[in-house]
Amino acid sequence: MLQKSNCLVLALVCSGFLLALVSADEEEVSMTVDEVVELIEPFGDGCTPKPARENIVELILNKEDPKKESKCFRHCMLEQFELMPEGQLQFNEDKTIEMMNMMFPDREDDGRRIIKKCNELLKAEQDKCEAAHGISMCMLREMRSSGFKIPEVKQ
Template identity: 70%
Template sequence: MRQSNRMTTTLKMTNLLLALACVAMLMGSTMADEEEISMSVDEVVDLIEPFGEGCTPKPLKVHIVEMVLNKEDAMHDTKCFRHCMLEQFELMPAGEMQYNEDKTVEMINMMFPDREDDGRRIVRTCNEQMKAEQDKCEAAHKIAMCMLREMRSSGFKIPEIME
């Protein structure tokens, strides 16, 4: 039993690291004169697709592509997939309509060191702007889109992802 719990924890950590690596790749690096990482949308979709296995509704490839491309006018199932991923990694805990500020800032810090104050301000701003939203899928998507806009306007180096 103890070994089973350890294996489950290891698997969850491996999945978390994979997801964070995908997010980091998608958001870009902050290193000066960085070497550009090149992955196609299909390659990123293939990395993220396994995270949809336990989601309801189970996302189709089109939904994953929309999420990877950060489509503002995404389908509802795309928004639900975003929520499912956020819930899996406790960035938007079950039953909550806002991002967990500390965990989200921690993730931002992994990709953008020395920007904790900006990250915290952005998470708070976007959580606050969307606090009236009652649909968990809509809340997850709208907060993500708000954070993307705020991060870009605050000088975070986040490349556009092209199809």
């Protein structure tokens, strides 16, 4: 069974804001891209299409315009963590807030505002992979602009 911190890392990776992976000079836990790839790779086994390493790396690095397979892997992981439930094209607000509160317990109102804004922004998107990627990237941008401390992943 995965440790709670590893589950959080995975949830954060798939939702687009990689909070638990910071540089070694920070007080937080630090992981390399290769370590995160190794952690995430097994979650691709149940995804269609099964992601290649390149797709996992694009996800971890939050590439703005990744390959379609990378976007679909993001959707698959979001679905596995119930952040974007099966058959839905938007983030589940309560589940996403629950996850965000683990890292930012004093920012729930900001988190709800961001989730609502990003879900609304992409409400017309009908492709599940594009919706998952678009909402995730919107949330990442909005969190950064709202002063959430979101570290960059170093390669």
